[in-house]
Amino acid sequence: MNGSTGFEQYVTMEEYLKGRRCIITGSSGTIGKIFATFIASRGGIPILVDVVPQEETEEAVASYGGEYSAHRVDLSDVAQIKSFYAEIAERYDGLDLLINNAGLLSEVKLLDMTEDNWDRVLNVNAKGAAFMSQGAVGLMQHGSDDRQIINIVSLAALVGGLYVGAPYVCSKAALLGLSRNYTVQAGKEFGIRVNSISPVIVSGQMISNTPREAIDGVKNLMKVWNQEVPPVHLLYVFEMLCRTPSMTGKNIVLDGGILLE
Numbered sequence: 001m002n003g004s005t006g007f008e009q010y011v012t013m014e015e016y017l018k019g020r021r022c023i024i025t026g027s028s029g030t031i032g033k034i035f036a037t038f039i040a041s042r043g044g045i046p047i048l049v050d051v052v053p054q055e056e057t058e059e060a061v062a063s064y065g066g067e068y069s070a071h072r073v074d075l076s077d078v079a080q081i082k083s084f085y086a087e088i089a090e091r092y093d094g095l096d097l098l099i100n101n102a103g104l105l106s107e108v109k110l111l112d113m114t115e116d117n118w119d120r121v122l123n124v125n126a127k128g129a130a131f132m133s134q135g136a137v138g139l140m141q142h143g144s145d146d147r148q149i150i151n152i153v154s155l156a157a158l159v160g161g162l163y164v165g166a167p168y169v170c171s172k173a174a175l176l177g178l179s180r181n182y183t184v185q186a187g188k189e190f191g192i193r194v195n196s197i198s199p200v201i202v203s204g205q206m207i208s209n210t211p212r213e214a215i216d217g218v219k220n221l222m223k224v225w226n227q228e229v230p231p232v233h234l235l236y237v238f239e240m241l242c243r244t245p246s247m248t249g250k251n252i253v254l255d256g257g258i259l260l261e
């Protein structure tokens with residue numbers, strides 16, 4: 001064949017992830033575990049962060065035989081985030097990817113909400129992500145050609161929450177605001193991309209105590225799909241974000257068409 005097709009620039013996930021140092025927060029949970037395992041399976045270096053033990057994720061990641069590390073960090077405590085990054089700087093000398101995935105759900109009703117409900121959720125979902133991102137940007141200055149932050153937001157941030165409480169909705173709206181602010185600040189000055197993924201209900205442990213009627217109510221609002229989103233759909237979006245370095249400042253919504261944009 002004569003001339004270029006442009007297809008020569010096509011990048012596989014193995015090529016993209018090979019040797020990339022990737023922090024995944026909430027790596028013990030449903031979505032964190034699938035991200036961490038996928039990254040390990042494609043030759044990346046998962047750096048696992050959770051406040052609970054994460055043997056299952058470690059086992060899954062270790063089965064690929066590559067490098068990884070696991071860290072116990074309470075993301076609501078900025079001092080713990082700072083000492084985590086001191087350790088990471090020493091060990092990895094740079095960073096390529098951060099997935100802010102850790103999160104706490106709140107289904108508290110308006111009149112029942114307490115200060116503690118509010119603080120617990122906002123401290124992890126919003127403050128934790130803000131300081132994790134700050135630390136990441138510092139380290140990403142010693143990173144690869146394409147460095148990115150991906151925030152796992154929620155459809156709740158856009159629709160006010162179909163059954164969830166104010167602390168969760170506000171924490172996710174804050175995370176969306178953070179994505180936009182860091183897109184500008186980390187993009188212009190440091191060349192770092194920031195995008196977010198906003199799924200509706202994802203099957204897994206987070207919704208295990210959610211009443212069936214609430215979940216069915218959400219499914220009925222979908223134009224297509226009409227089911228919980230399987231975690232693998234987030235991986236497909238992840239692939240797109242990795243392979244498309246011209247994408248930044250975007251919020252990719254997985255909601256079966258509830259929201260019309």
Ligand SMILES: NC(=O)c1ccc[n+]([C@@H]2O[C@H](COP(=O)([O-])OP(=O)(O)OC[C@H]3O[C@@H](n4cnc5c(N)ncnc54)[C@H](O)[C@@H]3O)[C@@H](O)[C@H]2O)c1
Pocket residue numbers: 025026027028029030031032049050051052073074075076100101102103104105124152153154155198199200201202203204205206207
């Ligand atoms: N499951 C859903 O329906 C759904 C829908 C939209 C968005 N999301 C978002 O996706 C992300 C992952 O959700 P999931 O379904 O995997 O939930 P999950 O409950 O399985 O995982 C969340 C993880 O975050 C960790 N975490 C909680 N507090 C922490 C803290 N203080 N420090 C460190 N880690 C902490 C938990 O230990 C847990 O492993 C969350 O941010 C969630 O809000 C989930």
